[in-house]
Amino acid sequence: MTIDFKKNILPHAIGVAIFYAIVAFYFSPLLLEDKVIFQGDILKWEGSAKEAMDFREATGEEALWTNSMFGGMPAYFISMEFPGDITNAVVSVLSLGLPHPINGLFLGMVGMYILLLSLKVRPTFAILGSLAFALNSYNLLSLAAGHNAKIWAECLIPLILTGVHLAFERKRILGASILALGLLLQFKFNHVQITYYTFLILGIYVIVRLIFEWKKEGWASLGKTVGILALGTFLAVGGNIGRLATALEYSKYSTRGEVTIESKEAGLAKDYAFGWSNGIMESFTLLIPDFYGGGSSSPLPKNSATETALRQQGMDPAQINGIVQGAPTYWGDQPFTGGPIYGGVILIFLAVLGIWAAPKQTLISFGVIIVFSLMLSWGKNLSWFNYFLFDYFPYYNKFRAVSMALGMTLFAIPVLGIISLEKLITEKQTKSLMMAGAVTGGLILLFIVGAGMFRYAGAADQTLPDWLLGPLREDRKSMLQSSAFRSLGFLAAAFALIYFTVKGKINDLILGAGLFVLVLADLWTINRPYLNNESFDVSPSQSYFSATPADKEIEKDTGYFRVLDLTEGLMSAGRASYRFHAIGGYHGAKMRRFQDLIDYRLSDELSAFLSKAQEGDFDFEGIQTFNMLNTKYIIAGNAANAVFENQAANGAAWIPSDIRTVTSNEEEIKVIGEINTKSTATINKEEFGQIPAGSGSIELTSHAPNKLTYSANMNQGGLAVFSEIYYPVGWTATIDGEKSEILRTDYLLRGLSLPAGQHEIEFQFAPDSYYSTKTPMIIFQYLILIGLIAGIFFTIKDENGRA
Known part of the structure; x- marks a missing residue:
């Protein structure tokens, strides 16, 4: 095949140059003035990710767990990296070095351009369609709000469909490789809902092609196409197996997963799901x-009726x-x-x-x-x-x-x-x-x-x-x-x-x-x-997270505790997470048990506390659920005197003198609203059996996001309660080096049954879903690149054979 520069290269080079110029011009403050887009959701994400990123920078390892919001949760959807992951380099190459997140819009234009060319559209019209796709108001509004992962996932849809289309056009290896590459990157950005919609698009497209072409192509030929597309999808899954495995593991315990309160339905509530x-x-x-x-x-024109x-x-x-x-x-x-x-x-x-x-x-x-x-x-x-x-x-x-x-x-x-x-x-x-x-x-x-x-x-x-x-x-x-x-x-x-x-x-x-x-x-x-x-803005995070007098007042305490920031609320907090272990937070997939706690306990306790506080009565004993979460400080404003210390907080760990047994989650969450959580704890005997009450003392000796160490002196063996969120996968506990079962107590806290005597206790978070998948994941990524190179080679060879 003879390459005609004017016909085969120049129009496409012009198209890519146009896309690059439009993105660069529209977002010139980002490129030329070293500014960033002021994105509210991204600022809140930065607050929630700060602990995990700091840990990575300090140790070179992944925390995988963060205490920065909602009392603690896996960091899988917040900040997680894999050694050897090449997807960042692939994104940088494909987007010609444009910075995140505007590189997604550029690649969306390029992907749509390639799709339209593969659908036999001339370059001038393909440029037009690419522009319209990437610059629709939905993408720009999402960008302004900080929904970067959503934009990236959507902008990869054209590239993904290109792969499917080329495979049906008998360029099977190239098509499967492009599909694999597109899905690899879409999975990377971890927006499951957009990926779900993407597969709906692919399903509709494939079904229509099968209906129209089964007589002409025959089921054997179509079967080969579908089979190689399935292989491309498999490679993309393999190239993200670490992300997918951790997400799948966590989804069961998040608000999107299994029901905990027996009278509730699994999944999201309809009112919540269909709110928008x-x-x-x-x-x-x-x-x-x-x-x-x-x-x-929105602004109204001058001299409007209003x-x-x-x-x-x-x-x-x-x-x-x-x-x-x-x-x-x-x-x-x-x-x-x-x-x-x-x-x-x-x-x-x-x-x-x-x-x-x-x-x-x-x-x-x-x-x-x-x-x-x-x-x-x-x-x-x-x-x-x-x-x-x-x-x-x-x-x-x-x-x-x-x-x-x-x-x-x-x-x-x-x-x-x-x-x-x-x-x-x-x-x-x-x-x-x-x-x-x-x-x-x-x-x-x-x-x-x-x-x-x-x-x-x-x-x-x-x-x-x-x-x-x-x-x-x-x-x-x-x-x-x-x-x-x-x-x-x-x-x-x-x-x-x-x-x-x-x-x-x-x-x-x-x-x-x-x-x-x-x-x-x-x-x-x-x-x-x-x-x-x-x-x-030059640095919106610097101004947003700038330490207030209230922050500085709390930072004087070098102990281990959690903070409730009333200036932001339980569901939209971001600032407190930047510096402290926070009770609130901002995340679309909280742990279901913590959401239950908000719905059944925390909201009512907080409302009653604030009502009394307005009259000058700070009833810290009345917020027993906050106390068991070790909520030592409450921020009511930016001033130093707007910080209130809760002396009734239970601390990092304690030995309750009384155990209340329950038989259901619904009963348990009701009971913790009736007890003093420092002296009494609950245990679901249907899941964990009968656990006796003990006596003694326990203290935290060292802590990191993924590892906590305690020293206990038990006069009488029994239950120890830790103000840490119970998560049944990945956390292990040892007592003097011997593994011990982690119990769930007080609906969502960790507990251990300790024998009498002095003991060293260690909790460590090392989930198999991350550690057993990170090496195979990288291997699959390189297989996709090899497949793409092979697809391009065989396509060119086939074209030369036809010439």
Whole structure:
């Protein structure tokens, strides 16, 4: 095969250069000014990961456990590395050295470009589809929020599907290797929900191909393709076996896993899982960005109805400006949103065009993905469908924020749209163009003319005075109409370009360049209010984690204890985890037993404590569950005098004088709300038998995240309780060097049955799920690279043979 530089290399080099330039320009503060994106979720992650990262830097080893939040939990989903892991180097090479997390957007463009080329789309159109895929508002809003793993996982979907498609095109080794590489990286970023959606996409695509091609190809040939794709998936699993094994191990004990309280159901509660359900009508934000008012806090234009109403109430200009710049314009079904999920009116138009222009197999494959993913995103708003899936579809009840399924939608729309454009231009389908233009444009016009049919009432309205509701709703209506006119303008411009190309008035290159400018301008101007130069900071973590007088006051105590930070709360803490062992935290998959403790004990105890504290009564004896977790300090503010020391905290370990036996988890969590946890402990006799009470003393002598040592002097043998979270896998205990069973006491603490006398006790965390998988994992990663090289070699050899 003779390589024509102008035909075979130059267009692709230009495409990659364009992708790199767009990402570099949009995120120039990150590249040129040494700034970073201010991401709230990432800051909280940094707080939770600090202990594990510090331990790694100091020892060169992995902690695998952290005490930085929720009393202690595995660090598998927080910060974990594997010696010899080559995925970071692969990411750096593929993204041409762009920094995290914007390198994900670049690789998403490259992956979509490769996919569209493999689907026989010309380079100019493939560049257009790649741009639309990576720069949709969902990705940029996610980036602003700090959902970096989600963005990376979504941006790898095109590369993964490329592998599947090439395998069906009889480039089996290359296809399986690309599939393996894409899944290897997606598994690395450990966003299980997006990977679940990815396999739904692959399943739909494969089923449609099998239906359409079994007569032509025959089951033997298709069986080979499916088999080698299964091999590629197996290699990807092997290349991440350490991550997957630890995740699978932990999932059973997390909020996504097995039930503990007997009256509860396994998995997530429906209300929690479907809390972020996209409204059915809200899906029209894909076409008209401000259909539902933009974000939960969005600026209104000058002299808006809201601003006029505020002036009439006599408010001062500064107060008016503050309200107008962060008005509650969103009136959709979700609790709040950072901004609209906008797919780009031009790409929506092209996807609609696919109804008439796209090949039947393409239309069914990607049309089904679009419709199915929209139905998933509607969640509780399409309860008959989604509650059925939640109850019966494998593993579906492990996920929350079902609006995340829109990532599937925003992947399929540009694929279907660009293939439809290619087919239209190739075959000069004027009628198809007219039909798509009439449907899309007519729908937008309908919303412009019929904007008065909506109530524009949102959940935020309940907190607003009656005199403000009318003006605010009028502004929401104006936003819809203005946004619809905007979409109509972009649609008209794109329609004109395509029409004149079909009629032979302009060439394909001008069409591609014109549509590129339109799509870029459309997405850029929608995204910019939500992620712009003001979203960057030189060092947000430095200011966020800067030590307050309260922090410095606690740091005077060099002992072993936990901290409750009331300034952030139990479920969203991040700062306290940076410096201290914290009771609160921020994580999407807490240990289920700790969540039970929050639901049944901690929330009520804290509420009662705060109620009394407001009257000057600091009832530390009334927070017995906090005491058993060794909560020695409570932070109520930043000042040094806003730190309250809890003298009633139980300490690192103690010997209870009384044992209350229980027979169920439900009984046990009730009992610990009735006892003094220092003098009395609970044991589930159905699981651990009868354990006697003892007497004596015990103290912590050394501690690290994965290893704790104690010295005990027992006058009488019996139960010792440790203020450490019980996790049944990976932790081992020795008493004077002899292994001993770790008991669960007080619902989620560790306990040991100690004989009389003096003893040295050691707890160590060394899970097999990590240590037995780390070497095979690296071997599989190199096998994937070897397979990729072999696939490229055989593909080139095959092409040369055909030339």
